[in-house]
Amino acid sequence: MDRFLATFFNPITIATYTPAVLEGMKITIILAVAVTLAGTLLGLALAMLRTFGIRPINFFIIAFADIGRALPPLVIILLVYFGLPGIGIRLSGPMVVFIVLALTLAAFAEEVFWAGFTSVGKGQWEAGIATGLGFPVTLSSIVLPQAIRLAIPPLMNRILAISKMTALGSVVGVQEILGAASAAQSLSGSATPLTMAALAYLAIFLPVALLARLAERRFAWKI
Amino acid sequence: MRRVGLLTVDRQMRPSLQIVSLSKRFGHLTILRDISLSVMPGELVCLIGPSGSGKSTLLRCCNRLEELSGGDILIEGRNIYSGTARDLKTLRAHTGMVFQSFNLYPHLDVLANVTLAQRKALGRTRKEAEAKALDMLGLVGLADRAKSYPAQLSGGQQQRVAIARALALDPTLMLFDEPTSALDPETVGSVLSVMRNLKTRGMTMLVVTHEMSFAREAADRVVFMDGGMIVEEGPPEAIFGAPQMERTQAFLSRLSKPVG
Numbered sequence: 001m002d003r004f005l006a007t008f009f010n011p012i013t014i015a016t017y018t019p020a021v022l023e024g025m026k027i028t029i030i031l032a033v034a035v036t037l038a039g040t041l042l043g044l045a046l047a048m049l050r051t052f053g054i055r056p057i058n059f060f061i062i063a064f065a066d067i068g069r070a071l072p073p074l075v076i077i078l079l080v081y082f083g084l085p086g087i088g089i090r091l092s093g094p095m096v097v098f099i100v101l102a103l104t105l106a107a108f109a110e111e112v113f114w115a116g117f118t119s120v121g122k123g124q125w126e127a128g129i130a131t132g133l134g135f136p137v138t139l140s141s142i143v144l145p146q147a148i149r150l151a152i153p154p155l156m157n158r159i160l161a162i163s164k165m166t167a168l169g170s171v172v173g174v175q176e177i178l179g180a181a182s183a184a185q186s187l188s189g190s191a192t193p194l195t196m197a198a199l200a201y202l203a204i205f206l207p208v209a210l211l212a213r214l215a216e217r218r219f220a221w222k223i
Numbered sequence: 224m225r226r227v228g229l230l231t232v233d234r235q236m237r238p239s240l241q242i243v244s245l246s247k248r249f250g251h252l253t254i255l256r257d258i259s260l261s262v263m264p265g266e267l268v269c270l271i272g273p274s275g276s277g278k279s280t281l282l283r284c285c286n287r288l289e290e291l292s293g294g295d296i297l298i299e300g301r302n303i304y305s306g307t308a309r310d311l312k313t314l315r316a317h318t319g320m321v322f323q324s325f326n327l328y329p330h331l332d333v334l335a336n337v338t339l340a341q342r343k344a345l346g347r348t349r350k351e352a353e354a355k356a357l358d359m360l361g362l363v364g365l366a367d368r369a370k371s372y373p374a375q376l377s378g379g380q381q382q383r384v385a386i387a388r389a390l391a392l393d394p395t396l397m398l399f400d401e402p403t404s405a406l407d408p409e410t411v412g413s414v415l416s417v418m419r420n421l422k423t424r425g426m427t428m429l430v431v432t433h434e435m436s437f438a439r440e441a442a443d444r445v446v447f448m449d450g451g452m453i454v455e456e457g458p459p460e461a462i463f464g465a466p467q468m469e470r471t472q473a474f475l476s477r478l479s480k481p482v483g
Binding site: 121123124126127128129130131132133134137141142145146149 | 286288308312313314315316317318320322324326327328329330339340343344345385388389392
């Protein structure tokens with residue numbers, strides 16, 4: 001038991017590396033929030049654009065969504081971080097993580113919102129159009145609020161899954177939680193910093209998971 | 224009794240709705256064939272006929288929810304196929320449409336359902352729109368449900384809200400697409416009585432319906448359609464009492480037979 005505690009919960013190590021992990025939490029939170037906002041908004045914009053039914057544009061949106069959902073973000077992060085400098089584009093680690101994860105989330109969010117748009121009945125569009133509202137007003141005042149409501153529970157799950165992938169930043173030198181913790185682990189030779197990392201992730205993302213659960217209940221249709 | 228005298232006067236007026244040799248095709252399939260029909264101001268015309276006869280499609284052509292393949296439609300003397308996109312929006316606002324499935328906005332309360340298009344299509348202020356909405360909700364007997372959500376209302380109540388939503392835009396013509404077909408039998412009556420009330424107030428109405436007793440008792444004219452064509456039209460007592468065409472007779476006798 002002592003050995004277990006010494007390995008995973010060494011008090012001296014905890015005291016030493018708490019500031020570094022807290023600093024990592026700050027970076028993780030900033031990255032996660034930025035990825036969530038950018039990815040959700042871009043996904044929503046693409047889904048809305050798709051409702052206009054312009055074929056060549058929709059082709060690109062669908063291609064983007066499918067490719068974005070198929071590729072593992074780690075591969076793109078490595079490719080962008082280590083590949084782009086070869087052609088003279090140098091992006092910081094956090095920037096690469098932000099761009100790649102935001103685009104990945106946008107790909108998923110687009111599909112989630114699109115599913116929301118398609119499950120709003122044709123009758124809703126017709127009612128709007130038949131009362132003299134144009135397509136854009138029908139979209140924004142009638143269809144969009146309903147689509148967003150339908151999209152929120154699956155979207156929350158997706159946000160959770162992708163924003164915690166900020167941990168991938170550790171492979172390109174981003175000092176977010178995992179980056180800070182694995183540096184601390186090498187220095188101290190103890191697994192304790194990784195325990196701290198796990199707890200730090202829980203502290204950030206468990207509330208998000210609970211929020212997702214709440215949203216699922218809150219936005220269920222009252223029929 | 225059936226306003227025969229009035230109708231002769233009406234004939235000299237401009238029709239509210241004039242459909243001129245309309246045709247509608249989907250690919251090789253002809254849905255509507257050479258339809259001509261006029262509805263005079265204040266007239267209630269019922270479109271009856273078997274399912275798939277093109278009644279609903281015809282109705283939906285009248286505010287361009289469906290595009291036609293040939294012919295013309297004039298509302299208040301204006302061709303709905305010429306004119307700008309802005310004209311079309313105005314035309315749609317002033318052509319009330321009531322759907323079989325109500326199509327109320329589930330995320331908005333009743334008041335917001337009835338004010339939305341008033342504000343966004345006609346540019347009324349919130350205050351004007353709400354006053355008008357409460358008026359119209361009163362007319363359909365639901366002024367006390369303004370703060371309810373559609374899901375909290377019965378089908379009949381929802382349909383009456385949908386009627387109020389259309390009326391709030393000051394329509395010159397109301398189109399009803401099987402307004403009672405999705406309703407429980409006990410709520411059908413409330414919707415039909417609102418429609419009768421509208422008629423006594425002089426509203427012009429084109430109604431696709433399977434409610435033969437309503438057509439017989441409330442319509443000025445009944446139009447029987449089958450196979451995408453108008454087979455026969457006339458006053459209800461003629462269509463129901465002494466139909467001339469074989470297809471009309473067959474349709475009506477099928478209806479009067481007990482089911483099963």
